[in-house]
Amino acid sequence: MITASELLYRTAMAADVPAVVALVESAYRGESGQRGWTTESHLLDGQRTDPQSVSELIGRDGSKILLAERDGVLLACCHIERQGGAGYFGMFAVNPELQMGGIGRALLAEAERVAHASWQVPTMRMTVIVQRAELIAWYERRGYQLTGETLPFPYGDERCGLPRRDDLHFVCMSKPLGEVYA
Structure with a gap:
């Protein structure tokens, strides 16, 4: 088991794109994703991300x-972004063989800290596919709340996967950061 104190955090660079894509795909799609609990393979086929999309996120302001x-090996990643007056959290992936060991919890806390310190945002927001009840509950245990807002799933955009059902949409969640990091 890997402890949070053994993790080294850093911001991805262009050279990290292949490793990030491989990690995200392994956590969300195909057989490897089914070893962990974050898989979306029962909801979506196809890709979860691609090198072009990850490169764009790395190069985008904010x-x-x-x-x-740990020891130079990528174990987890996430994307954070300043969107208006809030931080946005997404593309969260932990090596499926290491899930449920606290790495994700530690990275989420680091993402919140970095977003608050970098952009002075008072809130972190995210979207989660509504059918992912166990993931929504996991975020709720970390202080996130459903906002009541929903967003449509981008049907027809193969960059987001190939839906296996026609009732997908996102719920929005948020967490105040100000009192935690002030």
Whole structure:
């Protein structure tokens, strides 16, 4: 088991793109994703991300992909971005063989800290596919609340996957950061 104190956090660079894409795909799609609990393979086929999309996130102003490593090995990643007056959290992936060991919890806390410190945002927001009840509950245990807002799933955009059902949409969640990091 890897402890949070063993993790090194850093911001991704262009050279990290292949490793980030491989990690995200392994956590969300195909057989490897089914070893962890974050898989979306029962909801979506196809890709979860691609090198072009990850490169764009790395190069965009107000956007960072955070990496959690141990001994130079990528274990987890996430994307954070300043969107208006809030931070946005997404593309969260932990090596499926290491899930449920606290790495994700530690990276989420680091993402919140970095977003608050970098952009002075008082709130972190995210979207989660509504059918992912166990993931929504996990975020709720970390202080996130459903906002009541929903967003449509981007049907027809293969960059977001190939839906296996026609009732997908996102729920929005948020967490105040000010009192935690002030």
